[in-house]
Amino acid sequence: MRTDVFALRHIGIREEDLQPMLKTINVKNIEQLIVETIPDDIRLKEPLDLDAPMSEHEYLSHIQNLSEKNKVFKTYIGLGYHESFTPSVIKRNILENAGWYTAYTPYQAEIAQGRLEALLNFQTMISDLTGMELANASLLDESTAAAEAMSMLFEVRDRAQKKNNVVKFFVSEEILPQTLSLLQTRSTPIGIELVIGNHEEFSFTEDFYGALLQYPGKHGQVHDYAAFVAKAAEKNIKVAVAADILSLVLLTPPGEFGADVVVGTTQRFGIPLGYGGPHAAFFATKEAYKRNIPGRIIGVTKDTDGKRALRMALQTREQHIKRDKATSNICTAQVLLAVMAGMYAVYHGPKGLQYIANKVHSAAVTLADSLEKLGLYQLNTSYFDTIIVKADAAKVKPIAEKNEMNFWYVDADTISISLNEATSLKDVQLIVDVFAEVLGKDTLILDELTTDNKIGSSVTRTSSFLNNVVFNSYHSETALMRYIKRLERKDLALNHSMISLGSCTMKLNAASEMLPLSMARWANIHPFVPIDQAEGYQIILKELEQDLNVITGFSGTSLQPNSGAQGEYAGLMAIRAYHESRGEGHRNICLIPASAHGTNPASAVMAGMKVVVTKTDERGNIDVTDLREKAILHKDNLSALMVTYPSTHGVFESSIKEITKLIHDNGGQVYMDGANMNAQVGLTNPGTIGADVCHLNLHKTFAIPHGGGGPGVGPICVAEQLVPFLPGNPVIKTGGEKAITAISGAPWGSALVCLISYGYIKMLGESGLSNSTRTAILNANYIKNSLSGKFDVLYTGEKGRAAHEMIIDCRPFKEKGIEVSDIAKRLMDYGFHAPTVSFPVAGTLMIEPTESESVAELDRFISAMLSIREEIDEASIDNPNNALKNAPHTLEMITADEWQLPYSRQKAAFPLPYIAENKFWPSVRRVDETYGDRNLICTCAPIEAYMEA
Ligand SMILES: *Cc1c(COP(=O)(O)O)cnc(C)c1O
Numbered sequence: 001m002r003t004d005v006f007a008l009r010h011i012g013i014r015e016e017d018l019q020p021m022l023k024t025i026n027v028k029n030i031e032q033l034i035v036e037t038i039p040d041d042i043r044l045k046e047p048l049d050l051d052a053p054m055s056e057h058e059y060l061s062h063i064q065n066l067s068e069k070n071k072v073f074k075t076y077i078g079l080g081y082h083e084s085f086t087p088s089v090i091k092r093n094i095l096e097n098a099g100w101y102t103a104y105t106p107y108q109a110e111i112a113q114g115r116l117e118a119l120l121n122f123q124t125m126i127s128d129l130t131g132m133e134l135a136n137a138s139l140l141d142e143s144t145a146a147a148e149a150m151s152m153l154f155e156v157r158d159r160a161q162k163k164n165n166v167v168k169f170f171v172s173e174e175i176l177p178q179t180l181s182l183l184q185t186r187s188t189p190i191g192i193e194l195v196i197g198n199h200e201e202f203s204f205t206e207d208f209y210g211a212l213l214q215y216p217g218k219h220g221q222v223h224d225y226a227a228f229v230a231k232a233a234e235k236n237i238k239v240a241v242a243a244d245i246l247s248l249v250l251l252t253p254p255g256e257f258g259a260d261v262v263v264g265t266t267q268r269f270g271i272p273l274g275y276g277g278p279h280a281a282f283f284a285t286k287e288a289y290k291r292n293i294p295g296r297i298i299g300v301t302k303d304t305d306g307k308r309a310l311r312m313a314l315q316t317r318e319q320h321i322k323r324d325k326a327t328s329n330i331c332t333a334q335v336l337l338a339v340m341a342g343m344y345a346v347y348h349g350p351k352g353l354q355y356i357a358n359k360v361h362s363a364a365v366t367l368a369d370s371l372e373k374l375g376l377y378q379l380n381t382s383y384f385d386t387i388i389v390k391a392d393a394a395k396v397k398p399i400a401e402k403n404e405m406n407f408w409y410v411d412a413d414t415i416s417i418s419l420n421e422a423t424s425l426k427d428v429q430l431i432v433d434v435f436a437e438v439l440g441k442d443t444l445i446l447d448e449l450t451t452d453n454k455i456g457s458s459v460t461r462t463s464s465f466l467n468n469v470v471f472n473s474y475h476s477e478t479a480l481m482r483y484i485k486r487l488e489r490k491d492l493a494l495n496h497s498m499i500s501l502g503s504c505t506m507k508l509n510a511a512s513e514m515l516p517l518s519m520a521r522w523a524n525i526h527p528f529v530p531i532d533q534a535e536g537y538q539i540i541l542k543e544l545e546q547d548l549n550v551i552t553g554f555s556g557t558s559l560q561p562n563s564g565a566q567g568e569y570a571g572l573m574a575i576r577a578y579h580e581s582r583g584e585g586h587r588n589i590c591l592i593p594a595s596a597h598g599t600n601p602a603s604a605v606m607a608g609m610k611v612v613v614t615k616t617d618e619r620g621n622i623d624v625t626d627l628r629e630k631a632i633l634h635k636d637n638l639s640a641l642m643v644t645y646p647s648t649h650g651v652f653e654s655s656i657k658e659i660t661k662l663i664h665d666n667g668g669q670v671y672m673d674g675a676n677m678n679a680q681v682g683l684t685n686p687g688t689i690g691a692d693v694c695h696l697n698l699h700k701t702f703a704i705p706h707g708g709g710g711p712g713v714g715p716i717c718v719a720e721q722l723v724p725f726l727p728g729n730p731v732i733k734t735g736g737e738k739a740i741t742a743i744s745g746a747p748w749g750s751a752l753v754c755l756i757s758y759g760y761i762k763m764l765g766e767s768g769l770s771n772s773t774r775t776a777i778l779n780a781n782y783i784k785n786s787l788s789g790k791f792d793v794l795y796t797g798e799k800g801r802a803a804h805e806m807i808i809d810c811r812p813f814k815e816k817g818i819e820v821s822d823i824a825k826r827l828m829d830y831g832f833h834a835p836t837v838s839f840p841v842a843g844t845l846m847i848e849p850t851e852s853e854s855v856a857e858l859d860r861f862i863s864a865m866l867s868i869r870e871e872i873d874e875a876s877i878d879n880p881n882n883a884l885k886n887a888p889h890t891l892e893m894i895t896a897d898e899w900q901l902p903y904s905r906q907k908a909a910f911p912l913p914y915i916a917e918n919k920f921w922p923s924v925r926r927v928d929e930t931y932g933d934r935n936l937i938c939t940c941a942p943i944e945a946y947m948e949a
Pocket of ligand 1: 330331332503504563564565566597599600644648673675676697712714
């Protein structure tokens, strides 16, 4: 047997495990299970046409060779992306560490205190630097964050503004081009009118509700916006500022001149360029808007013993609760990147950041002075890192490129040059040499960077920042390494045990898939370099698009959306554009089954659609009669159906083809939510079921790690008629012939992590992919049958089979006083992360084991669940003092001198023998969910708090 086959490493089940598993499920072979699970009329009859699998070794040399096709020039393009140094201690201990990158979104706070603390650091850093009261724990990119600001300010218009239908939003012409494109995408469907202009000439009239400024401007000029903001406030126009995070070290923070929202990216805090992403954006605002902030906020609360604990706050404002009343669809964000950027600030501290910012500024001033000495004219009067010079672009470009340098060519005789953390005196010299050559003059010899300052005094920062202990304690590598480890130990990730989160597909994120992210020739490419400098990227992105077309049975793919929810939005916007192109722009009804994920209705509303909810029958399937009635009722205005397949109930509905036909017959398009694609790959696909567009969560099915809540990639794959509408980019040409405007800032979204999915597909090949799907279905049904009789599975297919996940009903245990959350917390004592809690049905758990787990791990999980079931039997509603209600149990309580609980310490912490070998200790007891919301604190305590203690 060949053992260098990647599928053997990716799939956890061994040949010899099969027979006993099949026996438990009561089938002769896997094929029989698949036949009984996936309806016959949608099962693929031919294998997918994909390349033969590469071994891990072959793949690593293949990807290394491809990287050589990327040209890593010195890039001074700027426009929101800057080269920066990732501190090695952060790269090695976070980016390359499965303890960090394989964690899930911290819903289970007790086993996530490490990343919650890292995110609280991020929020504190953002609040401090922007001068705002609170910040969220990251958004997808600067441009989407700006769009979220536009929408949030629209939402919080005052009564008169809403009554008078005030819909105008001013956008400064200084805004980044990709941000403008995104604002165009996001404003139209919800009826916001953009007015683009010069902020100095803006007339403050009552028909505007908000404005967006760029700070510094897109080509580096630092404007003093204080007067603008003050005048806006008089007319109750709210102002958002898109700010450069590093510049805020030296510039007056927008909070100090009255901004209502500040957004931006933290890419230049140690995050690789990665040809566009992933990077963590930030969103900071005033306390008054805390219930309207998009994305997650980490807050401080206390645990059962009154000890300080962290958690995700204010979840009641999220789309899984608000659904079509939600104003944002952000679910997956950029947690891993936010953790890294926050650590960059922890590592450098305020003094280190000042050093870096001053050095960047000095380099820019030195360059400007030198170019002026050569006789060139520099336009910016007050600037941080970017200068603009008047020179003949046609002459400069070839000489710059010959010297492996990229500038930004604004027009034929204007060039913008943006310097960064990685720019040395030598680099400045090389730039000067290029211009000297262009002018045919002798170059100037630079001895040192000047200390002159070109930041106007009215915009110079005077306030201090990052005074908290955490930003002033870990400046040696040993100290930071241990701090990172201390946090990591508090978190349960895939390197500890199975995380069987239904709908989230927490599978292996293989090391060979991850390694290329660290290669310089993948990491250091700016998204707006000329396309011929990114040939390696172009090859893998095209291949990945092509493979995803094959896998989904569709004709075109866009990798631009940065999350599943962004994919939903992109897909619906493509449908909208398609209807419009046929003169049917009035079609605006979106049918969504009641069981859909909360992002579905939220995305539909953002796309300007009206949500009509359709019923689910008692078996968990779409109620086809109800759907038919509604499709026919709305046939003149039907835009789309959004359907998850297999359903969020974990079932392959056999009526799916009838459903998709019904929608088409009534003039609508079918959007398939592809979060459950792990049950389809190689065996069926959205093209076959009759869908027109789907998004895929590459961070679920295609092996990108969850990173504790991001990064994600949510490509959309579309049928032929939608291909022309795939999203474009204003700087680099991409997308369809009639491309809709941007969905993300970068042309190919988070290109760097697309390498992971590319590697996943190339190393598994057709056989590995379809065997992964078969095994995922096998493992789910193995758990289902093993729990049978003890836990009721809510829904199954016609032959009694689950798909790749199943929902178990925990509502009957209420009789014993046991809630589903008690089971979730008790699983921590057994060393497991809970499955998905209360989605899509309240009071249930949704279990998805994935193909990567071994039968031994599945058995441990099963034994934990069965043991918990016995504990439930022993529980009594009259006496809630039991191990379930008190869970989780911490090391501190188990080792305390006092123990007064009515069960033993061993039962509390080591209820089964396997646990002692690999005990995971939750670092806090159960967190108080409501206390935290009532007393919202979402930054680190100021230094005084520690001094008092
Ligand atoms: C995860 C998920 C989404 C949202 O994807 P994000 O990447 O988190 O935005 C949408 N629908 C379903 C069914 C999901 O499981």
